[in-house]
Amino acid sequence: MKHLKSLREFVDELARIGDLQQIEQEVDWNLEAGAVLRRCYDLQAPAPLFTNLTGYGDTGFRLLGAPGALSASGFPFARIALALGLPASATGQQIVETLVAARGRPGIPPVRVPREQAACKQNVMLGADVDLYAFPTPLVHGNDGGRYIQTYGMNIVRTPDGSWTNWSINRMMISDRNTLACLIPAPQHLGIIRQQWIERGEPMPIALAIGVEPGLPWVGGMPLPEGADESHFLGALFGEGIEVVPAETVDLLVPATAEIVVEGHVALPDETAMEGPFNEFPGYNAIEASPKAVFHVSAITYRDGAIQPVVAAGPPVEEDHTIIGTTSAAEILYLLREAGLPISSAWYNFEAAVHWLTLAVRQDWHETTGLGSHELAERIAAVIFHGKPSVNAPKILLVEDDVDITDLAQVVWAFATRSHPDVERGEFHYPPAVSDQLAVYLTAEESRTFMAGKVIYNCLLADLYPVGKRPVKGSFENGWPTEIQQRVLDNWTSYGFPAPGNR
DSSP: OOOOOSHHHHHHHHHHTTOEEEEOSOBOTBTHHHHHHHHHHHHTOOEEEEOOBTTOTTTOOEEEEOTTSOOSSSOTTHHHHHHTTSOTTOOHHHHHHHHHHHHTSOOOOOEEOOGGGOGGGSEEEEGGGOOGGGSOOOBOSTTOSSOEEESSOEEEEEOTTSSOEEEEOOOEEEEETTEEEEOOOTTSHHHHHHHHHHHHTOOEEEEEEESOOTTHHHHHTSOOOTTOOHHHHHHHHHTSOOEEEEOSSSSOEEETTOSEEEEEEEOOTTOEEEEOOOOOTTOOOOOOOEEEEEEEEEEEEEOTTOEEEEOOOSSSSSHHHHHHHHHHHHHHHHHHHHTTOOEEEEEEOGGGTTSOEEEEEOTTHHHHHOOOHHHHHHHHHHHHSSSGGGTTOSEEEEEETTSOTTOHHHHHHHHHHHSOSSTTTTEEEEEEEEOOSOOTTSOHHHHHHTEEEEEEEEOOOTTTSOTTOSOOOOOHHHHSOHHHHHHHHHTTTTTTOOOOOOO
């Protein structure tokens, strides 16, 4: 594992593999940067690093776009892999298995470093000097309600009794020079901890760390169980604690290498500020603003020439899909295996905008468990459809593991040819369970209550056919003798074809 300990080390790695585009031409933070970023997603282009933002050209501040999107390097999951300590060439299933393995290890807490060694303390704004507009935070989408400084940072909060520290990503919009308007959904861990502070009648201390070491946003988006500290899990992943330092004005520890740290308190619910609209991961233009929680900023610390990562949420594939999809698949796979179920792998096909989870089941599942497909689906539902893993699992596909579930074309083929179009065999429906509130198909009541129905699509064949009689995929690997396959592979370029691309 190669532990990249700062965003700057990550940027250097992107440059090394040809996955970074430094843009020195002046670009306006007002919509132009966001449009460039959206175009980069659409073309799977290198990550843009803006170095000359209108009105900020002499500050040295920079914007890094698409830090967790699909890569232009020839290895589509390179940005994910590098952030999690793996080679750029790692496959989706290798990434998921790495996260699953770390879930089985004890957490390693952060390591405090002296203040003078913490790069995030190079510059300090306190009190009346606080100015959120000092940074080139972009107006990303044409319909946004404001400039969103938090699209890829870490919100760090702790329960009043100090027993649980949570690191998460939730959007935050600049309201004025020293306040933010924040989306804090009640069922999310950030909302659960805020409720504890509300019950005490106190504002919630919070630190927003922007431009953190690259692995943190990934564990921040993972549906770890309530009470788990994401920083400890990242320590387990790398085998060493991340470096932290005390904040200036709140009793919280923040990443020592962060580019920007914004500190303060989230006010009690009787104080709100208008927030939104802001496009989100389902991929549609947002049109509504509403009153949200207020974050009063008491301090900002930042590095010289700070780099601010930014995400342009919208249609696939962007960071909402890669982060939530990859880490949720890993957590769900871990839980299903802990329950003794015969699951080979799990994957959210990014193109489905985190609305569609595919599970690969061992081909011998029927013989080894004695279960029928409906019974197996019931056991899977019992594991997934409660708690945080349920949030982003509205639709689940079950297929045998002769299908590469990270290949969308294979998943579509399996779904189309193996799922019976009826509710007795092909679709198993389940009562409302915890769900994300942003899906456009939800009713107003479902969105308000964070509760909606679930469905499992059954694409399993093993309980329909006896052993030896099951349909076999007519693939290159299954359709020709091994020696013929090898001859074709050895002679591929001799035939005049280009060498196969890396994937």
